[in-house]
Amino acid sequence: MKAMFKMCTLGAAALLLSANVQATEENDKAIEYRQDVLGVMAWQMGPLGAMAKGDVDYDAEEFQLRANNLAALADMPWEGFVEGSFRGGDHSVDNDALAKISDNMDDFMSKSNDLVVETTTLAELSGGDDFSAMRRQVGKVGQSCKSCHDEYRGD
C-alpha cells in the first residue's frame, strides 16, 4: 500500500513536471513567434523611415510595398503575448515584455490596435501622390510603436 502510494505520488509529480515543461515550451514558442513578427516589421519599416526622413530618395513602388507589408503584419504579433510569457514568467527565452502587460491587457491591446489603424492608413495613403501626408503618417506609425515600447518594453 505504501509502495502504491509512493508510485502514485511519483506519477503525479512526473505529470506536473511534464505539464510545466510543456507550458515553458509553449511560452518559448510564443515569445519567438512575436519576436519574429516584430523583427519583420522593423525590417519593413526601415526603408519607410529612411524615405520619410529624406535619407534615401522616395520610391513610390517600394514605399507602397513596404506600407502594405507593414499593414498585413500589424495584426499578427499580439497572439504571441500570452500569460506566462512575460518577464518573470514560465519561459526559457529572454525577452523584453514587462510583466505588467498581464495586468494591463486592455490598454496593451488598445495600443496594438492603434498600430493596426495607423499602418492601415499608411497603406491607404501609399497608393496616392501626397508624399507629405505619407511622411507624417510614417511618423504616426513610429509614434505608435514608441508609445507601446515606452510603457511595456524593458531595457
Add this chain to the structure above:
Amino acid sequence: MKAMFKMCTLGAAALLLSANVQATEENDKAIEYRQDVLGVMAWQMGPLGAMAKGDVDYDAEEFQLRANNLAALADMPWEGFVEGSFRGGDHSVDNDALAKISDNMDDFMSKSNDLVVETTTLAELSGGDDFSAMRRQVGKVGQSCKSCHDEYRGD
C-alpha cells in the same frame, strides 16, 4: 616617404576591414530577417496543417485568417537571400541556406514563386465552403515548402 606609404597602407587596410565588417553585418541582418519571416510562416501554417490532417476541428474563421496571413507573408522572405549570406559566406549568423542557391538563383526564385502562387490559391479557397479543396491545397503549400527545402536547405 616610407612612413607616408605605411600610413596609406594601414588606412587602406582599415577601410577594407571596415567594408568587410559592414558586409558581414548586412548579411547577418538579411539572414535574421528571412529566418524571422519563415518562422512566422511556420507559425501560421501550424493550425492549417492541423485542420487539414484532422488533428483539430475545422474553424472557418481561423482557417481564412491563417491562409490570408500566409499569402501576405509568402512574398517577403526572398529579399533576405542575398549573395554572401549563404553557408560559407561572409556572415556570423549560422544558417541552413546552402551555398548552391547562389548558382541556381533562377530555380530558387521560381520555387519561391510557386509558394506565392500556392498560398494565394489557398487564401482564395479559404473564403468558400469546399473544405476538401482547402485540405488538398494545404498539402500543395506544404509540398512547395518541402520542394525548396529538399534542394536548398542543409541539415
